[in-house]
Structures are given as C-alpha cells and as structure tokens.
Amino acid sequence: MIRSFSKFLPALALSTGLAAPTALACTSLLVTKGASTDGSTFITYSADAHELYGELYYTPARRNAAGAMRDIIEWDTGKALGRIPEAPVTYSVVGNMNEHQLTISESTFTGRKELEGPSGIIDYGSLIYIALERAKTAREAIQVMTSLTAEHGYASTGESFSIADPKEAWILEMIGKGEGQKGSIWVARRLPDGYLSAHANQARIRQFPLKDPENTLYAPDVISFAREKGWFTGTDKDFSFADTYHPLDFEGARFAEARVWSIFRRAVPSLGLGVEYVNGSDPSKRLPLWVKLERKVSVQDVMALMRDHFEGTELDMTKDVGAGPYAVPYRWRPMTWDVDGKKYVHERAISTQQTGFSFVAQMRSWMPSPVGGVLWFGVDDTYTTVYTPMYAGIRRAPKNFAQGVASRGQFSWDSSFWVFNWVSNQAYSRWSDMIVDVRKTQGELEGQFLADQADIEKAALELYKTTPEQARSYLTDYSLQQGEKVHARWRRLGEQLLVKYIDGNVRDETGKVNHPRYPDSWYRHIAQDAGARLAIPAEKTPEPKPAPAPTPPVAEQKPTVAPPQ
Template sequence: MRIRPLALLAILLSLGTGLEACTNLLITKGASKDGSTMITYAADSHTLYGELYFKRGGAHLPSEMRDIVEWDTGKFLGRIPEAPVTYTRVGNMNEHQLAIAETTFGGRKELQVPSGIVDYGSLIYIGLERAKTAREAIEVMTTLAETYGYASEGESFSIADPNEAWILEMIGKGKGQKGALWVAYKLPDGTISAHANQSRIRQFPLNDPKNALYSRDLIPFAREHGWFKGEDKDFSFADTYAPLTFGALRFCEARVWSLFRRAAPSQDLPIDYVKAVKGAKPLPLCIKPDHKLDVRDAMELMRDHFEGTEFDMTKDVGAGPFASPYRWRPMTWKLDGQEYLHERAISTQQTGFSFVAQSRAWLPDPVGGVLWFGVDDTYTTCYVPISCGVQAPPHAFAEGTGDFNAFSWDSAFWTFNFVSNYTYTRWRDMIQDVQKVQREFEGRFTAEQADVDRRALALYKEEPGLAKDFLTKRAADATAEVVARWQKLGQFLIWKYLDGNVRDEKGKVTHPRYPDAWYRRIVKDHGPVIEMKKVEGLAADEE
C-alpha cells in the first residue's frame, strides 16, 4: 500500500493518514530450490482489511466498459473499454501464474499530482485480468497509464511469471500531464531483489529490450526539468525521480538491507548506507543468495524485526519487559527539542494481508501457480496454499466475509488479529506458542504440496475442471482448518496467560519474574521509593 513522500521525517507522520508502507521480495528461477519464481508482498495499512480478492474472467462484448475505482480510497475515477477476454484472478495472481505486487515510493513532489484515471491498484488488477506473462503485464500497465493517464504517486511493481521476474517503476508527469514515466528491468536469473517504498532502479541498459524497457521520454523529460544533465548511460531513475531522504533510507531501504543480509550473510552488506553515513555505497538492486530459497525461506524472510542488528526492536526500553518488537504510531516524535524515530520493520502490526506467490513452469497453470496467502502481521500469520486455478475463494478470506468496521469470528482477518494483538502484550513468551502452531501448519502444507500436485495433475490430465474443483476444495478445507485452529489458539493463550500468570505444562499457575534487566530499569527509575527497608525505631502510638 501507500507511503507518503519522504521529504522530511516531520512530514512523514504529519500527513492525515499516517505512515503506510509495503515490502516486496523477488526470487528468480535460478535462485529458488525447485526452479519456481516467487514474489512476496506485505500490504501494510492501518485501515486495510485483509481479504482475498477474486474476479472471474470471461468474454466481453465490444460495448462493455470497466469501472476504475481507486484501490486506496474506493473513489470512482472513470471507465475504460473492457478487454474482449479477461483472465480469472485470485488475489494478486491470475490463472496463468502471473503475479503482481507493489510498494509506493512517492517521488518528486512536482510529479505527485498526475492527471489520469488509472491508479496503481487498478494497474495491478487490470494487468492480471489482461496479461499472461510478465512482459505482457508491463505492456498492458504502461499502455493504460499512457492512454488514460496515471492517477497515483511513484510506484514500484514486482511482476513475475513462471519464467521471469521484473521490477517496473513508474511515476506521473505532474499536474495537467496525462502520461507516465517508467522503467522496467528483468532480474538476472539466479538473483533476488527487493523494494520497500523507495525507488531502486538506478542505471539500466538503454539498448537491451530483452532485459530493460522504458518510456521514450524518460530521460528527455528529466533534462527538460533540469533534474539530469549527464550522459544518457549515466541516467538513474531512482536518483532522478525519487531522490533519497533520511526517511527513505531508514524506513524503506533498511528493510531491503535486512532481507539481503539474511539471504546472503556472506556478503556482509554494511549498515552504513541505511544509517545515512556520508559516502556509503548504495545497496545493489539484486544479489545472489548464499543458498537457493524455497517457499518456507521466503515466508521466514518476510518475518523480521531487525533481530541481531543495532536496529533490533526487541532491545530498547520501548520493547518493555517482554521484548516486544512493536511500536505504536507516530513513528517519529520529539522530546526536549530533539526528534527521534521508531524503526519500521518488515513485520508490522498494520499488515492487512501478505503472500508468497509461487509460479512453476513445469506444471499446468491451474496446478503450478500457488498463492501462499495470510492475513495480518507476517510474523504471526499462517500462510495457506491457494491454487491460482481455484473457482472461488475460501470463505474466511473472501470479500464480504466481515469488514474492517465490525469484529467477526467468520473472518480470518479478525481471528488472526485477535491472536496477534493479545500476543503483543507478552511477546517473548506468547510468540513461542504461536510459532509452534504456525510452523506445524506451514510445515505440513509445504510437505503435502507434492502430493497435492500429483493428485491435481492426474485429474488435470483427465479433465482440467476436475483439477480445479479439487484445488478449490483443498484451499477451502485448509483455510477453514487454520482459522478454526487459530480461534482455539486465542482461547489457549487467554487460559495460559490469564492475569499475568503463566500456566506450566501441567496447567499449574506460576508467577514468573520479570527479566533482571527490566528490574534494573525499574530500580534505576524509581529505586528509592520502592526499596524494601527494615522497620526499626518507630515510636508506639500514644493515647
């Protein structure tokens, strides 16, 4: 979701909707253990209701029009002609294993009021409805922006099919100008990349359409406005259209750094860049991981609070006695004339939904595409495998099952939020109970996937519709099982940690101490008042 322009830290949190942001990881075929491409997405917004969007494809009459409704606000923006044929989309993946995700980077203020009717969310979902491959999606999305005008701020898109993974970055041309400025880059096979609300494409090949595409006026537009004066080969999209700020480094690039340092610890990428140390070298656009990654690796990489670094959110006093890696908004604050910040990690309380989209070229599309989907915080969610060939979304994830304004046990979003929000109160202890169940389900689902593939493939060879029916039921059953288990997990946590007590393995109520480090902080702050003293020398009351 969106993150407002990062001009100044003070501006970041003074905006009406507050700070909202997303994180994407891209994994090419050669960087994955099984040869699949994968992209991850955490859709983060304090007001985003986590659900699985579903739209069935089909044939359309020449006279049909498609409504454009802004994803962030629900505002009607206009209508465009419908495509003759559209494809079914399940969340952010379509029936051809094409997956698209995003993060908003804002970019130059002068370009943040573009004239057009197609917002970034519509580009994603129309792209999924009209394209079979990543390259086709880039063509569809850029043509839409250039024909009908782009209606959002600067945006980075992750686009992957079973064979290729691309990053597309786009920004409008400013007030009164309808088109868009954009560049798309195909990741070298064997690499991974990431973006988190800051433009990341710098230099790119100018005459290599197999690996890089860009708008014709991308560089001339920058020259016309005085933003670039060098040779074309030295042109940098990110430096020109989204100049770095401290906020962009600390809140955005820091998440990319944390993904990279965990996927490739041998590279020992320094922290200086994201700390805004003068002269520090920027992060590379992509890296080769130390080992090839699978779906479970991708899930775990999206679970991060900077643990083990100097940004570790479990270490300072803000973490409380139970090492909570969460900080409530605002993210920047002033005290005694000095401004400070809370870190912005990949795992965050305001995630609406997240996923790992897996595309596998060696299987037919309905079987090969799997959207591992979860709602709420990436650290506490459970990813459920949902085939791109399903004929309907699982009930607990479906649009219309609950909403943001009313709690419902029928809703996966509210069930998972019930558990995570209680877990935040005693994080160090409760997260162990949550992860035990999380790993049980995710481990079982990934272990079962080969058998699911085998059964679905056999049905597909007999009749594709049978495979789709099987995969639809599989997704529904798995989702129902997980949501029911999470309801029981919430009840268990209430029972185990009632009133600050902790029940042991036999159910006996115990009263564990706070950590000694926390006691020391209490003593340092309030010691003389709470010190236990020997009573002596007190005079008796006189009648």
C-alpha cells in the same frame, strides 16, 4: 469493494521538492527460478496500512460483450475515477495471481512533489488488477500497464511493481508527469537468473542499459522529461531513475531501504552488509538493485525472509527499552517523535502490526498453470500469520478469507483477519512468552501444508490429464478446506492463550498457575526510574542497650553477738 489504504504518517521534514513521506506501507521481494531450490519463481507482498482490511480478492474469468465498459475505482479510496473499454476476454484472478500464474505486487515510493496530481484515471491498484485480468506473462503485463497509463493517464504517485511469471521476474518503477499532464515516466528491469531483489517504498532502479530490450524497457521520454524539468544535465548513460525521480534521504534509507538491507543480509550473509548505509552514518554505501544467491532458497526460506524485526543487528527492535519487559518488536505510531527539542525515530521492520494481508507467490513452469501457481496467503502481521496454499486454478476463496465477511470497522468471528488480529494483539502484550506458542502452531500448520504439497499436486496432475476442470475443482476444495482449518485452529489458539496467560499468570501443562518474575533487566529499569519510591526501607538494627551499671559490692557483715547479761 473499498480497499482503504491510509498511506500517510507524520514524519521528519523532507528536503525541498519531495513529497511528504508515505506510511512506508509495503515490502516485496523477488526470486528468479535459478535462485530457488526447485526452479520456482517467487515474489512476495506485505500490504501494510492502518485502515486496510485483509481479505482474499477473487475475480472469475469473463467474456465481455462488444462495447462493454469498465469502471475504474481507486484502490486506496474507493473513489470512482472514470471508465475505460473492457477487454473481450479477462482471466480469473485469486488475490494477486491470475490463472496463468502471473503475479504482481507493489510498494509506494511517492517521489517528487512536483509530479503529484497528474491528469489520468488509472491508479496503481487498478493497474495491478487490470493487468492480471488481461496479461499472461510479465512482459505482457508491463505492456498492458504502460499502455493504459499512456492512453488514459496515471492517477497515482510513484510506485515500484514486482511482476513475475513462471520464467521471469521484473521490477517496474513508474511515476506520473505532474499536475495536468497525462501519461507516466517508467523503467522496467528483468532480474538476471540466479538473483534476488527487493523493494520497500524507495525507488531502486538507478542507471540502466539503454540498448538491451531483452532485459530493460523504459518510456521514450524517461530521460528527456527530466532534462526539461532541469533535474538532470549529465550524459544519458549516467542517468539514474531513482536519484532523479525519488532522491534518497534519511527517511528513505532508515524506514525503506533498511528492509531491503535486512533481506539481502540474511539471503547472502557473505556480503557482510554493514548497518552504515541504513542508519544514516554512510549514505554512500548504496545497496545493489539485486544480489546473487550463494545458496538457493525454498518457499519456506522465502516465507522466513518476510518475517523480520532486524533481530541480531544494531536495529534489533527487541533490545531497547521500547520493547518493554517482554521484548516486543513493535512500536505504535507515529514513527517519528521528539522529546525536549530532539527528534527520534522508531524502526520500520518488514514484520509490522498494520499488515492487512501478505503472500508468497510460487510460480512453476513445468506444471499446468492451475496446479503450478500457488499463492501462499496470510492475513495480519507476517510474523504471526499462517501462509495457506491458494492454487491459481481455484474457483472461489475460502469463506473466512473472502471479501465482504467483515470490514476494518466491523468485527466478526467469521473473519480470519479479525481472528488473527485477536491472537497477535494478545501476543503483543507478552511477546517473548506467547510468540513461542504462536510460532509452534504456525509451524505445525505450514509444515503440514508443505509436507502434503507433493501428494496434493500429484493427484491434481492426474486429474488434469483427462479433465482439467476436475483438477481445478479438486484444488478449490483443498484450498477451501485448508483456509477453514487455519481459521478454526487459530481461533482455538487465541482461546488457549487467554486461558494460559490471563491476568499476568502463566498456566503450565499440568494446569498449575505460576507467577514468573519480570526479567532482571526490566526490574533494573523500574529501580532506576522509581527506586526511591518503591524501595523497601532497610530494617534498622536495634541499638544495643547500655550495660547496667555494676552493683557496688556489699560489705561483709560480721554477726552481731549479744552482750552478756
């Protein structure tokens, strides 16, 4: 299946030596078990690309014959890159979580232009899905991924990977060695327990411990390679992976780090993170790699962190004139533009219209993996999606989420991707009104899933005690039913929105059609822009008619007496 990511957008020129900016395509956050309310580990992913069709990938477990080979198909383009030996045994994978609860996500940072076009056949997408099929833990996944690129070469640009299992969460950052060179440069760091981290298309690991293999792993030549290239001349302890292989610039701060900033500011408000770093006014106020939480987060909190348009900040996308009369927090591309010789930007928020799919992965160490792992999966925009529980042990994907139902260029009412896009694209036209209806239905569905979760898992655990396969069948049926339920309810929501808001009207609960005004602020914009043409002429007060000239008095006439005869 070709999963086409279009990752490049027009943007402001970058400094010499750096690659053209990516589409700033993905966002991921990580939460350690000590930072969650119930001891879960979480990672998230929003796969954002204008040509990505959102679907739930499913790969069954396999036993492979000796000498079996695996085709490497580039995830972005569908191009065949080569073949590698297959592992004797591979694990089942639903979306980006395998049957052992191991979960991997990513965001592309691209990095130095000199390091593009390396010699290799393993692209970043293949790294993710091969590791999920071959590894049980985050540490094993790092070993698989780095060994694959060492043996077969890396075929992509710079990537940040979130890698987590029920006990640990790691960030792995990797980049190739440039044209004609095999292998990769990389560093991986384990989050301290009780902490949260995030990345969003900007390399984030700077200095790192050189003698702490329990918490930090890295390529043997990660520093020496930079010295050979002349990119670093300091002492080893001062070496920064991010500053060397992906130096920060304005776009990196404004389009990428701004999303991390928005997660951190909401997760730990007491940090008082100002906007100076991300708006470019003070680049020295760099964000930490991770933050310690003062209040532990639940799965519902993590879902909320993935729904954001910078509301309540200087970057709030609902506030400027680009939001229109209905406070729409979306801007159509390109992200950079110029008028009258001056360049400007649109903000890039976590919630964005071009999301293909997203998820919140929940991993729990105290349960058997088929029950403990939940991939809360959604299609389209994170703000308007419904995160639906897909358990790690399921045997197939719901038909409306499944691969092959439709494509980015082929609409189908059987596809949840298209039904959710139908709803969100209606909402984009009258956001401040329609989002109330959307969030109400979203909350009802997700709220019911969360309310039912304990009972569903209690039943599954009882089955697992005697017949693990029966527990997997039970969870498969449950996940499929919820996927079908969400699909049907969302299509009905789209129908209701069309009836309620057709032609600019608003039909109330009694069926009465109303014609609400635009907000006064929007009328002021209209008046300022076209008031001279649209203004109703003031009625002229008719001038008073002049008073008639006074009639001269008539002289009193005396009666005439006839003369005597």
